Amino acid sequence: MRVAGLLFDKDGTLFDFQATWGSWTRDLLQQEAGGDPGLLAALATVLGYDLDKARFHPDSLVIAHTADEVADAILPLLPPQPKAALVDRMNAAAARAPQIEAAPLAPLLESLAADGYRLGVMTNDAEVPARAHLSAAGVEGLFDFIAGFDSGHGSKPDPDPLLAFADRVGLAPSACAMIGDSTHDLLAGRAAGMTCIGVLTGPADRDALIPFADVVLPSIAHLPGWLRH
Template sequence: MDKRQFPMQIKGVLFDKDGTLFDFHRTWIPILESAALTAARGDVSLVPGLMAAGGYDPATGRVASGSVIAAGNTPELALLWLQSLPHWEAADLTMRLDEIFASEAPHRSEPVTDLVAFLTALRGDGFRVGIATNDSAASALATIGQFGLSGLVEFYCGYDSGYGTKPAPGMVHAFCDAVDLEPADVAVVGDNFHDLEMGMAAGAGLRVGVLTGTSAHEDLAPHADLVIGSIVELPALLAGLR
């Protein structure tokens, strides 16, 4: 790694939530299956088709990188599922899915490491910390509270926070405004190319892909400055840039 590639000192880190701080498949497959069953109003036969439409492959147990399940937000998932569920209105299904996600995600989320220790160390090294997710803000807040991160995460936002959705730059700019940094001072860390494209659109100083979500190295490498196995490797990476 050549420091000369990254001349600006990184002072803040904006994390994606699912697939980055939390293992995507262990967390979200059970939640989405539960949501699909609710959306299908108990018709078990519809669940596999809904999951497959979203990008889930039952043969591998994996979700395709860039699919609606991997990278979309709740309204996008609702619109996709409405093709098979004409008895719903889009707004009603979106609201019901968000209720399920906000209720279940905090309790089902599987952290990739001890997040309190991890974020405490980052904050101790002087980094400002935020979370930007295409999940809802309510789900993000509930998960932050569930894992005892409220005093460590200085900013969070969801697709419905008013800053736009990934890959638009608004979430990065909102984080910068909240912690008084410039985009070039910020590392954006995520498991999908829409996280990294958000960082590029915002002018983030560093874009880091992680492999704890739905994407392989080859999916992320064209969009990232660096690709690492998980956030566990991030502190050493950031220290190497100082």
């Protein structure tokens, strides 16, 4: 069956993961650590983050987990506080983070929409910062479906949010593709019965993605060529 619906992950797929979140995360952790170098190092270790290189390790939980799950991981290290307050700070800071596009998004997505593809975004980020990032890139209105982990459909690697996209655009899951940079994305795509397309603009390398993908592309810039052939 021809692919007619394209569901994108956000971080590491539409936006280059390390270029976007590397330096930003160091600033966030320094703020949360409050000048305590021991706490800063402990936070970085839990998150799988290299402070010296300002980069995430390939197995970092930040890559594919939700903000709630990240908060659960670091909350025991921080002064006592409600988890909701930490998540709110993280989401507010994330919404302001400058995003580095993995490829020029507006022309790419406009071309795909003009070719008749139905477009969506499903991220394990929260929906509000996700929409802020897409709006800042000038592409929010090109998507038929935008969901975060808190949008009511669940989170990856569960297939439910992917199936919600297929339902929204009126396509069979087998007529849709999940495009992402992590195994969470591809496992969700496989469970939903979608074509699974990996991209290398996140921390995971080809060897990590290929067992779960139908194809692995350098970036979404290569997607139109793959779809044509």
